[in-house]
Amino acid sequence: xxxxxxxxxxxxxxxxxxxxxxxxxxxxxxxxxxxxxxxxxxxxxxxxxxxxxxxxxxxxxxxxxxxxxxxxxxxxxxxxxxxxxxxxxxxxxxxxxxxxxxxxxxxxxxxxxxxxxxxxxxxxxxxxxxxxxxxxxxxxxxxxxxxxxxxxxxxxxxxxxxxxxxxxxxxxxxxxxxxxxxxxxxxxxxxxxxxxxxxxxxxxxxxxxxxxxxxxxxxxxxxxxxxxxxxxxxxxxxxxxxxxxxxxxxxxxxx
Amino acid sequence: xxxxxxxxxxxxxxxxxxxxxxxxxxxxxxxxxxxxxxxxxxxxxxxxxxxxxxxxxxxxxxxxxxxxxxxxxxxxxxxxxxxxxxxxxxxxxxxxxxxxxxxxxxxxxxxxxxxxxxxxxxxxxxxxxxxxxxxxxxxxxxxxxxxxxxxxxxxxxxxxxxxxxxxxxxxxxxx
Amino acid sequence: xxxxxxxxxxxxxxxxxxxxxxxxxxxxxxxxxxxxxxxxxxxxxxxxxxxxxxxxxxxxxxxxxxxxxxxxxxxxxxxxxxxxxxxxxxxxxxxxxxxxxxxxxxxxxxxxxxxxxxxxxxxxxxxxxxxxxxxxxxxxxxxxxxxxxxxxxxxxxxxxxxxxxxxxxxxxxxxxxxxxxxxxxxxxxxxxxxxxxxxxxxxxxxxxxxxxxxxxxxxxxxxxxxxxxxxxxxxxxx
Numbered sequence: 001x002x003x004x005x006x007x008x009x010x011x012x013x014x015x016x017x018x019x020x021x022x023x024x025x026x027x028x029x030x031x032x033x034x035x036x037x038x039x040x041x042x043x044x045x046x047x048x049x050x051x052x053x054x055x056x057x058x059x060x061x062x063x064x065x066x067x068x069x070x071x072x073x074x075x076x077x078x079x080x081x082x083x084x085x086x087x088x089x090x091x092x093x094x095x096x097x098x099x100x101x102x103x104x105x106x107x108x109x110x111x112x113x114x115x116x117x118x119x120x121x122x123x124x125x126x127x128x129x130x131x132x133x134x135x136x137x138x139x140x141x142x143x144x145x146x147x148x149x150x151x152x153x154x155x156x157x158x159x160x161x162x163x164x165x166x167x168x169x170x171x172x173x174x175x176x177x178x179x180x181x182x183x184x185x186x187x188x189x190x191x192x193x194x195x196x197x198x199x200x201x202x203x204x205x206x207x208x209x210x211x212x213x214x215x216x217x218x219x220x221x222x223x224x225x226x227x228x229x230x231x232x233x234x235x236x237x238x239x240x241x242x243x244x245x246x247x248x249x250x251x252x253x254x255x
Numbered sequence: 256x257x258x259x260x261x262x263x264x265x266x267x268x269x270x271x272x273x274x275x276x277x278x279x280x281x282x283x284x285x286x287x288x289x290x291x292x293x294x295x296x297x298x299x300x301x302x303x304x305x306x307x308x309x310x311x312x313x314x315x316x317x318x319x320x321x322x323x324x325x326x327x328x329x330x331x332x333x334x335x336x337x338x339x340x341x342x343x344x345x346x347x348x349x350x351x352x353x354x355x356x357x358x359x360x361x362x363x364x365x366x367x368x369x370x371x372x373x374x375x376x377x378x379x380x381x382x383x384x385x386x387x388x389x390x391x392x393x394x395x396x397x398x399x400x401x402x403x404x405x406x407x408x409x410x411x412x413x414x415x416x417x418x419x420x421x422x423x424x425x426x427x428x429x430x
Numbered sequence: 431x432x433x434x435x436x437x438x439x440x441x442x443x444x445x446x447x448x449x450x451x452x453x454x455x456x457x458x459x460x461x462x463x464x465x466x467x468x469x470x471x472x473x474x475x476x477x478x479x480x481x482x483x484x485x486x487x488x489x490x491x492x493x494x495x496x497x498x499x500x501x502x503x504x505x506x507x508x509x510x511x512x513x514x515x516x517x518x519x520x521x522x523x524x525x526x527x528x529x530x531x532x533x534x535x536x537x538x539x540x541x542x543x544x545x546x547x548x549x550x551x552x553x554x555x556x557x558x559x560x561x562x563x564x565x566x567x568x569x570x571x572x573x574x575x576x577x578x579x580x581x582x583x584x585x586x587x588x589x590x591x592x593x594x595x596x597x598x599x600x601x602x603x604x605x606x607x608x609x610x611x612x613x614x615x616x617x618x619x620x621x622x623x624x625x626x627x628x629x630x631x632x633x634x635x636x637x638x639x640x641x642x643x644x645x646x647x648x649x650x651x652x653x654x655x656x657x658x659x660x661x662x663x664x665x666x667x668x
Binding site for chain 3: 001004008011012015016078081082083084085086087088089090091092093248249251252
């Protein structure tokens with residue numbers, strides 16, 4: 001049953017132009033970033049591996065931004081457009097609805113990833129890191145998008161309004177992304193190190209650094225970076241389950 | 256008035272001359288007087304420091320100084336060289352020590368490089384002659400075929416969207 | 431098909447406000463059941479509890495012999511035109527009905543969609559985007575969606591709202607035909623003449639409680655009034 005929700009949301013993304021506009025925006029960001037990295041008089045002199053690391057961060061960052069914005073409306077639009085009642089009256093289970101929405105968000109990521117792939121290939125040309133670059137951006141990106149989508153869906157059931165869901169989700173994304181902008185000097189204290197390990201985005205960016213700059217391309221060498229992201233996904237799933245249960249208790253009408 | 260100040264000026268001059276005794280160090284750049292390379296390349300700047308005095312000199316530090324001739328500004332050596340300064344420590348009398356800097360030509364332009372040496376207790380640093388660095392611009396357009404992708408993909412997407420729009424409009428019958 | 435809808439002592443509160451307060455309802459199979467009440471009386475909350483999208487705080491509900499918490503079964507036997515009438519405006523009417531037919535696992539969806547559009551008088555507009563529909567057309571489409579699974583029990587919350595007189599007549603005729611075919615109709619409306627004309631049994635609720643239930647004749651005797659409007663006023667004036 002989730003299949004029909006998934007397909008419906010994919011068609012909506014295409015027919016309402018929403019998804020297409022986002023895809024074009026991300027493609028333009030990737031164009032600008034890859035062109036800038038390679039042609040800017042100073043940036044282009046970075047080691048190629050560092051440039052790949054930067055581009056990997058841009059791809060995952062842009063994909064997260066797009067999926068968070070897109071996923072924020074997946075559930076809330078059903079509430080705000082008053083279509084949720086018709087869905088809940090059908091034999092579709094709440095789990096099926098959530099799964100369909102989750103797959104729609106992951107498909108958005110897949111499309112963004114597919115759009116990013118040519119940029120990754122051309123920027124990694126000659127580095128012997130093309131495969132690792134594609135695999136690890138895909139792996140880390142998928143886990144990050146999965147975790148954030150679960151979180152956004154949980155917030156959606158809680159607020160039922162696009163504005164509140166979007167604001168909350170963006171604040172969470174920004175809060176987790178901010179430490180990535182800090183210089184390494186600010187991350188030397190014990191507390192900062194613990195926060196860095198607990199922060200899934202920090203782990204992802206450090207993982208990409210481990211693969212692309214330090215050439216540790218084996219999966220075993222990156223488990224330490226994958227575990228915090230997996231933990232984040234599990235926590236987000238738990239939050240979603242609580243949020244769905246609360247929705248079932250409260251029902252469709254808001255108190 | 257002027258006569259009254261004369262003794263003071265003389266005393267100050269004597270004190271200054273005593274404190275400003277030049278270090279018995281000679282710093283010279285051994286590389287050619289003009290070096291050049293393409294932006295992005297690394298060049299090696301070789302120099303040496305010699306203690307021409309009769310006593311050892313303690314806590315000697317040498318550092319590279321780069322000036323952007325076009326901008327008439329000193330260059331922040333961040334990214335240009337991993338070791339901006341070299342701490343030598345004690346240099347014995349008559350000793351000659353080689354100095355080597357690996358310089359990454361980050362930005363195209365004309366620069367002057369000089370090497371400076373300082374030591375504890377000395378008020379005047381010793382400076383080498385100037386060497387001219389020329390970083391030629393790097394033509395980086397279309398590296399790795401990024402340009403066809405950077406331009407082509409958005410254009411393809413727009414074309415695809417318009418095609419979809421056309422197909423959808425045809426599918427949905429007007430009212 | 432006796433007692434197809436049964437609610438016993440159901441209550442629902444929103445914060446401190448009791449929307450439905452110990453309501454008992456029993457609707458026999460094949461009935462055309464009118465459900466009346468002033469604004470805020472708890473009609474929509476009651477329908478939402480009966481159709482399983484809202485859990486009562488207390489009390490039990492059975493539809494077609496199944497507990498209303500058994501959503502899968504309830505969904506397969508009921509059709510609902512809810513109070514909230516959202517549509518996917520980017521879809522065409524055909525696509526919209528096809529989507530719901532898929533959710534209900536209808537076999538020959540294309541044929542079912544064509545038939546539904548014809549039943550509600552939208553056969554010539556099925557291919558256009560819902561966003562271009564008038565309010566009345568959307569009402570018809572909502573009714574078509576409620577019928578997509580050929581329900582045995584039909585819940586309607588103000589189904590003729592926004593329809594022109596011809597549209598109202600068309601919908602009434604369709605509902606009559608369905609009811610004659612054995613479909614139990616639970617009909618909530620503000621249009622008293624419609625209820626008087628269509629319904630075999632009428633219930634009136636006020637402040638979340640059942641004020642009266644019976645045939646029109648029984649209500650007339652109970653309130654000593656002829657007109658349904660007078661009956662309504664007599665039962666809901668505190």
